[in-house]
Amino acid sequence: MQIAKDTVVEFHYTVFEGENQLESSKDGAPLAYLHGHESMLPGLEKALDNKSADDSFSVELEAKDAYGPRHDNAVQRIPLKHLQGAKVWKPGMTALVHTDQGQRQVTIIKVGRFNADCDLNHPFAGKDLKFDVEVVSVRAATSEELSHGHVHGAGGCGH
Ligand SMILES: [Zn+2]
Structure with missing residues (x-):
């Protein structure tokens, strides 16, 4: 077939x-x-x-x-509880986030106590x-x- x-x-x-x-x-x-x-x-x-x-x-x-192309300034602060894929987050890891446009992959830049700064570009952008x-x-x-x-x-x- x-x-x-x-x-x-x-x-x-x-x-x-x-x-x-x-x-x-x-x-x-x-x-x-x-x-x-x-x-x-x-x-x-x-x-x-x-x-x-x-x-x-x-x-x-x-x-x-x-x-697609990489976008500069595509950094967003996301609550840790919205990140899926691991229990402990470190910079450089990728996480899944549910958005209105569906699931997307983000890259962790900086981790705080309750939030993480995430790069919204796809890792392969x-x-x-x-x-x-x-x-x-x-x-x-x-x-x-x-x-x-x-x-x-x-x-x-x-x-
Ligand atoms: Zn189905």
């Missing part, structure tokens, strides 16, 4: 900036997403189009086609990236997944 709109794709990826490996999914489970529903980086989704299970390829994305991709599986989405607009695991999505 080929990757097309309304298929559920699982793939492993390793991201590089130049020679420098930034992140890899290979430490854990592959990433799963619903193709054609704007839940994936557009440049990456385009490169995945028409690929099949066991295909592997590399794609280079300029910053503007990946996580401003970087030209190369993705090494291995397609693990492709299947048709269920009607429930299509109506929710996201992938469900073995036990559904719990809502």
Whole structure:
């Protein structure tokens, strides 16, 4: 089966900036997403189009086609209780924050007693990236997944 709109794709990826490996999914489970529903980086989704299970390829994305430019002055003070991902925070760590626009990743700059100064830029903002991709599986989405607009695991999505 080929990757097309309304298929559920699982793939492993390793991201590089130049020679420098930034992140890899290979430490854990592959990433799963619903193709054609704007839940994936557009440049990456385009490169995945028409690929099949066991295909592997590399794609280079300029910053503007990946996580966008870095914004200066994107620092915000956020209550520690709103940061997810760790119990103790240190500068340089990344945290997840829920916002009106959905979940976003922030980088801790300075930690106080109740609040942390966080850089709201995505950690990969401003970087030209190369993705090494291995397609693990492709299947048709269920009607429930299509109506929710996201992938469900073995036990559904719990809502
Ligand atoms: Zn759901």
